[in-house]
Amino acid sequence: MNRKIAVKNLKNKNIVFIGFMGVGKGTIARALIQRTKQMGLDTDDLIESMENRKIKDIFASDGEAYFRRLEKQTAKWLEKSVKNAIISTGGGFFKVDNLEKIGTIIYLRSSFDGILKRLKAHENGDLKLAKRPLLQDEEKARALFKERSCLYEKKADVIVDVEDRSIEEIIHAIMKRLNLKEKE
Numbered sequence: 062m063n064r065k066i067a068v069k070n071l072k073n074k075n076i077v078f079i080g081f082m083g084v085g086k087g088t089i090a091r092a093l094i095q096r097t098k099q100m101g102l103d104t105d106d107l108i109e110s111m112e113n114r115k116i117k118d119i120f121a122s123d124g125e126a127y128f129r130r131l132e133k134q135t136a137k138w139l140e141k142s143v144k145n146a147i148i149s150t151g152g153g154f155f156k157v158d159n160l161e162k163i164g165t166i167i168y169l170r171s172s173f174d175g176i177l178k179r180l181k182a183h184e185n186g187d188l189k190l191a192k193r194p195l196l197q198d199e200e201k202a203r204a205l206f207k208e209r210s211c212l213y214e215k216k217a218d219v220i221v222d223v224e225d226r227s228i229e230e231i232i233h234a235i236m237k238r239l240n241l242k243e244k245e
């Protein structure tokens with residue numbers, strides 16, 4: 062484990078997953094929650110509960126800038142009030158100012174085509190695509206992915222490649238890297 066992670070773990074024991082829409086942040090967070098028996102949160106879900114409406118409706122009625130303000134508000138609350146949790150985030154959440162104060166940041170990395178292939182193959186893939194406003198136009202989403210790829214890497218304490226890897230393989234890699242123990 063590198064020094065940056067060791068220092069962070071002393072201060073704040075959250076694990077924060079970042080990465081592009083559909084890369085598997087929610088899926089991997091839930092699998093890790095099952096193995097470690099820690100509690101979990103998802104920033105998109107928190108925002109939908111706080112606003113009592115879906116993200117696509119927030120974007121449609123109040124626009125992206127308003128949604129980004131809600132992400133910042135959520136980030137402040139996470140830093141101040143949440144410990145020992147496994148946190149999955151929206152695809153643009155990594156831009157909040159205090160991300161590194163929330164916990165150890167894990168970037169789940171895949172190519173754009175890898176993400177699309179998986180979403181299209183999945184039974185609820187269409188629903189997944191429909192509920193993310195920034196995934197509606199494939200070429201725009203590809204450009205956003207290109208713009209963000211190296212920004213995700215810069216924010217990450219740990220990068221985990223997820224393309225063509227099973228959930229089990231990914232969880233194994235994360236638990237080994239962060240020295241996490243399985244709980245009965």
Ligand SMILES: Nc1ncnc2c1ncn2[C@@H]1O[C@H](COP(=O)(O)OP(=O)(O)OP(=O)(O)O)[C@@H](O)[C@H]1O
Pocket residue numbers: 080081082083084085086087088089105149150151152179180183185186189193223226227228231
């Ligand atoms: N390693 C994997 N192997 C197979 N399928 C996976 C894997 N990771 C994720 N998936 C599938 O890919 C889809 C997208 O995953 P998920 O919803 O967890 O992504 P996400 O990053 O949380 O997306 P968003 O940010 O848009 O909420 C889901 O249908 C999920 O079941």
Ligand SMILES: O=C(O)C1=C[C@@H](O)[C@@H](O)[C@H](O)C1
Pocket residue numbers: 081082105116150151152153154192193194195
């Ligand atoms: O990548 C993004 O900027 C977004 C991803 C989703 O998880 C949602 O947070 C929202 O649709 C914005």
